[in-house]
Amino acid sequence: MVDVPLGSAGVVAAPDVEDVELYHPHSWVTKYVFSQDAKVIAIQYSFVALSVGLIALVLSWLMRLQLGFPGVFSFIDANAYYQFITMHGMMMVVYVLTALFLGGFGNYLIPLMVGARDMVFPYVNMLSFWVYFLAVLILVASFFIPGGPTGAGWTLYPPQAITTGTPGGQDWGIILMLMSLMVFIIGFTMGGLNYVVTVLQARARGMTLMRMPLTVWGIFTASFMALLAFPALFVGAVMMLFDRVLGTSFFMPAMVEMGQPLDRNGGSPLLFQHLFWFFGHPEVYIVALPAFGIVSDLISTHARRNIFGYRMMVWALLAIGALSFIVWAHHMYVSGMNPYFGFFFATTTLIIAVPTAIKVYNWILTLWRGDIHLNVPMLFALAFIVTFVNGGLTGLFLGNVVVDVPLSDTMFVVAHFHMVMGVAPILVIFGAIYHWYPKVTGRMLNDALGKLHFWVTFLGAYAIFFPMHYLGLMGIPRRYHDIADMAFVPPSAHTLNAFITIVALIVGAAQLAFVFNLFWSLRHGRNSGGNPWRATTLEWQTPETPPPHGNWGNDLPVVYRWAYDYSVPGADQDFLPQNQPGPSRAAPGAGHG
Amino acid sequence: MAVALILVLVAVGSVVFHLVSPWWWTPIASNWRYIDNTIIITFWITGAVFVAVILFMAYCVYRFRHQAGRQAHYEPENKRLEWWLTIVTGVGVAAMLAPGLFVWQQFITVPDDATDIEVFGQQWQWSFRLPGPDGQLATSDTRLISPDNPLGLNRDDPKSHDDVVIEGGELHLPVNRPIKALLRSPDVLHNFYVPEMRAKMDLVPGQISYIWFTPTRTGTFEILCAELCGVGHPQMRGKVIVQEESEYQAWLQEKVATSFARLTPDTRNGAVVPD
Secondary structure, three states, rough: OOOOOOOHHHOOOOOOOOOOOOOOOOOOOHHHHHOOOOOHHHHHHHHHHHHHHHHHHHHHHHHHHHOOOOOOOOOOOHHHHHHHHHHHHHHHHHHHHHHHHHHHHHHHHHHHHHHOOOOOOOOHHHHHHHHHHHHOOOOOHHOOOOOOOOOOOOOOOOOOHHHOOOOOOOOOOHHHHHHHHHHHHHHHHHHHHHHHHHHHHHHOOOOOOHHHHHHHHHHHHHHHHHHHHHHHHHHHHHHHHHHOOOOOOOOOOOOOOOOOOOOOOOOOOOHHHHHHHHHHHHHHHHHHHHHHHHHHHHHHHHOOOOOOOOOHHHHHHHHHHHHHOOOHHHHHHOOOOOOHHHHHHHHHHOOOHHHHHHHOOOOHHHOOOOOOOOOOHHHHHHHHHHHHHHHHHHHHHHHOOOHHHOOEEHHHHHHHHHHHHHHHHHHHHHHHHHHHHHHOOOOOOOHHHHHHHHHHHHHHHHHHHHHHHHHHHOOOOOOOOOOOOOOOOOHHHHHHHHHHHHHHHHHHHHHHHHHHHHHHHHHHHHHOOOOOOOOOOHHHHHHOOOOOOOOOOOOOOOOOOOOOOOOOOOOOOEEEOOOOOOOOOOOOHHHHO | HHHHHHHHHHHHHHHHHHOOOOOOOOOOOOOOOHHHHHHHHHHHHHHHHHHHHHHHHHHHHHHHHHOOOOOOOOOOOOHHHHHHHHHHHHHHHHHHHHHHHHHHHHHOOOOOOEEEEEEEEEOEEEEEEEEOOOOOOOOOOHHOEEOEEOOOOOOOOOHHHOEEEEEOOEEEEEEEOOOEEEEEEEOOOOOEEEHHOOOOEEEOOOOEEEEEHHHHOOEEEEEEOOOOOOOOOOHHHHEEEEEEEHHHHHHHHHHHHOHHHHOOOOOOOOOOOOO
């Protein structure tokens, strides 16, 4: 590990390149609309992603109403139900979580946390947002076309996705979905290159890789993975679009449709599943790794304690990122692929549990002997650990190939992935918003509303998804809009479904309190000052809050220590900012650097 | 204080829910008790880890909550502790994986004496094909499907003459005899799923997948489709009726006598049938 000699500013290496003059906006439009400032782009990304999230929330209400009270709402027929689940799933995974973590938090935090003035390619960064926005418009447009959006399930498995038995299969729904995904991937690639290159090339003097906050490590690793994973989805989408529009047979074998033979031959439905999950599994970690990084920083800051085992945390992030590319077929144990693959993929999948467990241990060992401030971001971080551990452990059921057989395609799977990649990352997003909102706006979010939002969301979400595992264990399949006449399902299961629906409505309503808080505090929130949490990382050390264009005023910061100098013995305050010169114990191992 | 208490309640409440809730798996009706046992082992290990992690966290939140004068302990890492935790985790994971892979080996190794049957899923019904007295299924091809040959049997194959085709009906099986179900779909993905058998596998157009199991008790069980196959997906149900050997034979004889394949005049269409 190369580390900058400690001590005084004098021994920090001279800059490799001169500070480059930024592009300065000349009008309101170039400042706030077609902005090249990463912070404005971050807010644009976040606003659009959260708006899509609200649409997805309403869709989840509609599907829960059908499951909890089947037949009561006549407009939710099978067609509509499948359209709701498909759009809910795709929106949440790609257009909300990916966009929010990378486009939102990535844009805001990377330049500030590594001590840069902006992303390295600001113009491309601007394009990235607008291309993403176009992808969202295409996706939302599918609600307003004849036949409506696709109802193929978010996994879009062919041949079903492009045949007549599926909503939107022979209409425009699937076409718009595939086009929107392709546009999204183009937009993401522009952003992703920015995030990766900025971390590698634009760090402030003294900011070695092993001094970076784990938030940056998480977003950086996830962006790198996304650049490798999304192309698989892209080619899958192109091929399926050809199958649908040009009549090719990439994924279409000789088949009949509603009794009529189709003019297709030789394609492989399994090929699409491999392409999809080669993207789809890394995607889980593309959402999870930024959450891991952010939650590490939340816990460390609010427990006033250095993150425990920093180097192990970095290596665990990288190990998870690498391993996540060789586990994809654990989504396909019962897909009809060669069953011998099961041995390999079950083994790799369970191995990934080890670095993941290390991360969990290090989070709770950071709490151990800390000075825990139970403010709202910390509460969300604690709730993240509960839901993530719960969802991670049920992953050990589904990853262990033979255990997956009875559970696959049941509500157990729905409960598992919602807990682990829905609830857990979203709790981190909330925690992160409560944490960084003061930097973005200069004002604190309202604490009482925040606590209300937290308790309803955490306990509610747990009450929704924990019991749902048991419906799956019983054998209730997922993607059934009605389970009324199943012989093995007792009446109590319907009561449980109704309970889950009612809780889901309440949790959804609590999000309105959050949205209200976001807008209300903009004007009425308590003034936060520049560093309300007394945090060490660079974004809290900007000369002005909110940070202006260019972030740092005249002089770029110089970094003297790692990101976790909390409660250093002998220091006169319980945190030492990264840009504060002076002796410290700095990063572990620094002495041998 | 309140936060720590709620964390404890979440951990304890989850365990209590697990123990007392009425929602549990259906009584097993096949030889895959091993799968159930592996699930139980996994529940114990993961449950213990979950409770330990959450209770430890609750303890930390209570014990190290902010109070005037408290200072956090500065300790960037602890190599020994980190390696110990890694090794213990590795052992726990291996303890779940090993039985899992062992049972998987059994799951995909079909016994020699298993009887071949065909499960044919299409939008949105189940059909079945049983070998007649010759004990063998004829070859088939999606391109041979026609109104009078709904499963696409190859009529040039002499084995086709006694195959018993049950369209959209009920699957009868003898108890305690291993069954290898060959799974075939002419249109989209489906999944043959009988909760009580703990058995589940996709039907993939363009290929034939399989699954094997031995029904261990008589009764009527529901067949569900567990892979989204279009708007009719939830209605795609069937029944498997497990009977004593003698009842099953009686039923089979009757079916053979009235078999679709036997009664229908030969309608070969001259197509060259691969495989």
